Amino acid sequence: MQIGIIGMKFTGKTTLFNAITGAQQPTGQGGVEAHRAVGKIPDPRLDVLTEMFKPKRTVHATVEWVDIPGFAGGAGPDGGREATRFLELGRKVDALAQVVRCFDGGYGEPAPLDELESMALELILTDLQVVENRLEKLAKDKARMGKVANPLEPPCFERLKDQLEDNRPLRELDLNPDETKLVSGFAFLTLKPLMVILNHPEGEEPGEDVRQAAADMASEVVSLCANVEEELAQLDPAEAGEFLADLGIEEPALALMIRAAYGALDQQSFFTVGPDECRAWTVGKHASAPEAAGAIHSDLQRGFIRAEVTAYDDLVAAGSLAAAKAANKVRLEGKAYAVQDGDIIEIRFSV
Ligand SMILES: Nc1nc2c(ncn2[C@@H]2O[C@H](COP(=O)(O)OP(=O)(O)OP(=O)(O)O)[C@@H](O)[C@H]2O)c(=O)[nH]1
Ligand SMILES: [Mg+2]
Numbered sequence: 078m079q080i081g082i083i084g085m086k087f088t089g090k091t092t093l094f095n096a097i098t099g100a101q102q103p104t105g106q107g108g109v110e111a112h113r114a115v116g117k118i119p120d121p122r123l124d125v126l127t128e129m130f131k132p133k134r135t136v137h138a139t140v141e142w143v144d145i146p147g148f149a150g151g152a153g154p155d156g157g158r159e160a161t162r163f164l165e166l167g168r169k170v171d172a173l174a175q176v177v178r179c180f181d182g183g184y185g186e187p188a189p190l191d192e193l194e195s196m197a198l199e200l201i202l203t204d205l206q207v208v209e210n211r212l213e214k215l216a217k218d219k220a221r222m223g224k225v226a227n228p229l230e231p232p233c234f235e236r237l238k239d240q241l242e243d244n245r246p247l248r249e250l251d252l253n254p255d256e257t258k259l260v261s262g263f264a265f266l267t268l269k270p271l272m273v274i275l276n277h278p279e280g281e282e283p284g285e286d287v288r289q290a291a292a293d294m295a296s297e298v299v300s301l302c303a304n305v306e307e308e309l310a311q312l313d314p315a316e317a318g319e320f321l322a323d324l325g326i327e328e329p330a331l332a333l334m335i336r337a338a339y340g341a342l343d344q345q346s347f348f349t350v351g352p353d354e355c356r357a358w359t360v361g362k363h364a365s366a367p368e369a370a371g372a373i374h375s376d377l378q379r380g381f382i383r384a385e386v387t388a389y390d391d392l393v394a395a396g397s398l399a400a401a402k403a404a405n406k407v408r409l410e411g412k413a414y415a416v417q418d419g420d421i422i423e424i425r426f427s428v
Contacts, residue, residue, distance in 0.1 A: 078359065079141045080338050081170035083163075085192050086147035088178040089276040089303035094144035096307040096331055102144065111166050112144040118339055118346070118357065119332035122389055122419060126348060126355045129397065136356040138346050140339065143170055148199075164203045168264035172272065172342050173200075175295070176303070179277040179287065189275065189287045197246070197294055200266045205241040207263055208234055233259050241267070246294070270341040274334060275300035297337040301330035345418035348389070349373065350398070366414040370424045380428035384410045389419035 082090045091104045091112070098114035117137035127135045145166045167173055175196055177189045212234050218225050225231060233256045240250050246267035252260065260268070273291040275283040279302045291298040309317055309329050321329065339359075346357040347369055358372045366386075371378030386408045387401050395401035398421075416422070 078342060078344065079143060079170040080172045080174055080342070081143045081145050081167045082174050082176060083145050083167055083196065084147050084176035085178065085195065086149055087182070087184045088147060088176045088192070089180075090147060090176045091144050092303040092307050093176055093274065093276070093301075093331075094142055096303065096310040097335060098142055099310065107147070109146045109163075111146060113141060115139045115141050116335065118335055118359075119328070120336075120346060120357055121328065123348065123355060123357050125393060126350055126421075129392075130350050130352060130355050132350070132352055132355045134354050136354060138339075138357040138359045140335070140342075161199075161203050161206065164199060164266060167266055167269075170269070172270040172338060173266065174272045174274055174338055176274045176276050177287075177291070179275050179281075179283045179300075180302075181278070189283065190290055193273070193287075193290050193294065198244070201241050201244060201246065204247060204265045204267050205238070207265065208237045208241060211263070212238065227259070229255055230259055237265075246271075270297075270343075271295045272297040272299065272334075272338050272341050274298075276303045278302065279305055297341045299330065299334040299337055301334060306331040345416070347416055347418075347420040347422050349423065350421055360416055362418075364416045365412060366410050366416060366422070366424075367412050369416045369420075369422055370426065373424065376428050377424045377426045380426035381412065382425040382427055384414060385423040385425065386410045386414065387421040388417065389421060392421055 082094055084090050086107060087105070091102050094100060094112060095102055095104070098116040100112060100114045102112050117139055120137065123135060123137060143166065146163050148163050177192045178184065179187050179189050181187060212231070215225050215231050215234065236250070237247060237260065240247060247265050248268050271294065273295040275287060275291060275298065277283050277300055283300050288298060306329060309320065310331065312320060321327065343362045344359050345362055346359060349356050349358065358369070360369050360372050366384040367378050367381040370381045370384070387398065387406055391406040392398065392401050395404050395406060401407050
């Protein structure tokens, strides 16, 4: 699973990337290289389970983050659109997180509404270029061979073109299964889940107009102060806990943001527990019990017999797995079971 961080220049993307992943990339440099690193999905439930089972190790679920260089918008120095070059990197990720500058920071009066609008336009123009190239290729095929390989394709791409020319993202289109299949190989940017991160000055929340504009275009909107989050991420857990307690906050905004991104990707976590390891695993929202087994190891999926499942809240209420079992809260589930977020699962298998 990969999430690409995009945004205009100097919006705090690298600052945020460092806070999420613990990387130490230089900030304020206007670099043109992308950075990649893996970050943990913070999950307070895993802390509770660790407390309960005292395992030798605790393993979080992870996501890979790609810090994509920012651009100024409009035509670049080479006359081409700089955005297209950088956004090319966004094609390979599963979701996009756009950082919007709501702080001054010496970069001038923030213009978050303009930034939201420009980025939406850049994403649309980048996709439109791909659609137009494809339509040209199809027209050439038709001229040369008298037909196209798949007659469904030209009307489908005309439909994409109309949508983009209307200034609307492709994710708003209701694509039928044929169309979904036709477009799947093109990695369209405006089909990907989009999250907006409003990077605001410390102690100053973004205005309602900005929130509304962000909510209109994104599946998730989060506001945070990237500088504070980066400082917080560098503290050891005890210090960070104290710092948050002083502010009356339970969890850093960064943790909420990471989980929101995970949710935007339609992912959820289940847990395995025991004296050796407590671990969070990632599966899709509608995964079956054998698919969850497969996330752990392909052998467990192949030889799946059944899953012993305890809801997280039931386990916490019971206080231990043995007590949960005694209270009939440990269920036996078969192949058709749809995994729920927070399930504690033990797979029975035979290979
Ligand atoms: N005041 C303030 N400054 C910030 C905040 N976040 C980042 N900055 C500063 O803004 C500058 C740019 O931050 P970067 O993280 O490098 O921004 P970027 O989006 O990665 O920039 P490019 O990669 O060049 O597009 C740095 O000097 C940061 O210290 C913030 O929340 N508040
Ligand atoms: Mg940067």
